Amino acid sequence: MSRPTLKISLNEYFIVDLKRTHANKGAAVFVGRDLVSRTRYLEEAGRFPEALVNAALDRFDNGTTTRAILTCSVAKLGLTIVPAGSMHLNRLFTDPSLTVARQAI
16 A cells, blocks of 8 residues: 655645644644635645745735745655544545545644
C-alpha cells in the first residue's frame, strides 16, 4: 500500500483559519479547496496561487482571521495520522487512501 504524497509548491499557499485553529493543541485548520469548507488535513486543504492571495490580502492573509503559508513550509511540519473516521475496518480495507492523512502541527 502506497502512502499519499503531498504536492508542494514554492508559489502556492495554504490558508489557515486563525479563528478555528488551536495552536495550544497543535491543530491547524485550513480553508478547503472550495473556499468555504474547513479541514485539518493537508490533502483536503485548498492550495491557492500567489497571485490570488496577493490580489485579496484582506481576505486570505489579514493576520486576524486568516494567514497564508507557503505549502512547502507547511509540508515540512506535517504529521502523519490515522483519521478517526477511517478506523472502521470495512472502510480501511476498501479504500486504503483513508488510512493516513497529513495534519499540520
